[in-house]
Amino acid sequence: MSDTRNDTSAAHEENREETPGKAPGGTGGSTGIDPAVRADLTRLRESIDNIDAAVVHMLAERFKCTQQVGVLKAEHQLPPADPDREARQIARLRELAESARLDPAFAEKLLNFIIAEVIRHHETIADGAR
Amino acid sequence: MSDTRNDTSAAHEENREETPGKAPGGTGGSTGIDPAVRADLTRLRESIDNIDAAVVHMLAERFKCTQQVGVLKAEHQLPPADPDREARQIARLRELAESARLDPAFAEKLLNFIIAEVIRHHETIADGAR
Numbered sequence: 270m271s272d273t274r275n276d277t278s279a280a281h282e283e284n285r286e287e288t289p290g291k292a293p294g295g296t297g298g299s300t301g302i303d304p305a306v307r308a309d310l311t312r313l314r315e316s317i318d319n320i321d322a323a324v325v326h327m328l329a330e331r332f333k334c335t336q337q338v339g340v341l342k343a344e345h346q347l348p349p350a351d352p353d354r355e356a357r358q359i360a361r362l363r364e365l366a367e368s369a370r371l372d373p374a375f376a377e378k379l380l381n382f383i384i385a386e387v388i389r390h391h392e393t394i395a396d397g398a399r
Numbered sequence: 400m401s402d403t404r405n406d407t408s409a410a411h412e413e414n415r416e417e418t419p420g421k422a423p424g425g426t427g428g429s430t431g432i433d434p435a436v437r438a439d440l441t442r443l444r445e446s447i448d449n450i451d452a453a454v455v456h457m458l459a460e461r462f463k464c465t466q467q468v469g470v471l472k473a474e475h476q477l478p479p480a481d482p483d484r485e486a487r488q489i490a491r492l493r494e495l496a497e498s499a500r501l502d503p504a505f506a507e508k509l510l511n512f513i514i515a516e517v518i519r520h521h522e523t524i525a526d527g528a529r
Binding site: 302309314316317321323324325329330331332337341345347358362366369370371375376378379382383386 | 499
């Protein structure tokens with residue numbers, strides 16, 4: 270799979286960011302971004318790409334867990350949604366976000382986003398079990 | 400911060416999931432969920448909580464990186480959004496999701512969700528720099 274360090278279009282991308290006339294007074298004039306700035310951008314983007322890969326793999330594991338929860342719920346006729354559990358998850362995650370200096374409102378939105386997908390999966394599993 | 404293993408409401412929650420009359424034919428009759436099922440649910444939920452904590456901390460790091468990108472962009476008058484970079488990120492993440500057996504459509508929606516927040520941050524930084 271492509272990695273920005275080996276991706277020959279990465280340098281291309283850094284040039285594309287500066288269009289003459291679009292960045293008055295921008296560093297590097299008409300030839301593009303200053304090489305030191307480009308190096309910083311590349312370093313930061315590689316870190317972002319690493320983090321995204323890690324998050325994807327962890328969410329894959331999360332959905333494996335929630336799929337197993339869904340199967341258990343379907344086998345024992347438990348409801349797909351659990352508002353009490355969700356309220357506690359949100360409170361806990363907001364607290365963790367605060368200590369990690371992540372916007373707790375964003376953490377809550379993210380969790381709701383993921384939970385909505387989980388509920389969709391659980392309803393599909395429950396439908397299949399009937 | 401609360402952890403479901405030490406959270407006395409965790410057992411409470413498992414009981415709340417089964418309301419008499421709401422789960423006809425459910426395991427355990429009117430006294431609640433079968434202890435073995437409850438144990439499985441608890442184990443899975445503890446894993447989910449661990450994963451969520453890990454994801455929150457990694458996203459905290461991701462936003463630190465994107466904040467630095469935003470500062471660089473503001474200092475050098477680069478545009479907040481970079482559609483070419485984003486298209487490549489999405490393609491790469493969809494590929495990683497496939498290999499991790501995560502729904503690539505979900506991975507794409509998630510990345511767009513995060514990127515929208517990043518762009519919002521970058522515009523705030525750029526506004527502050529003017």
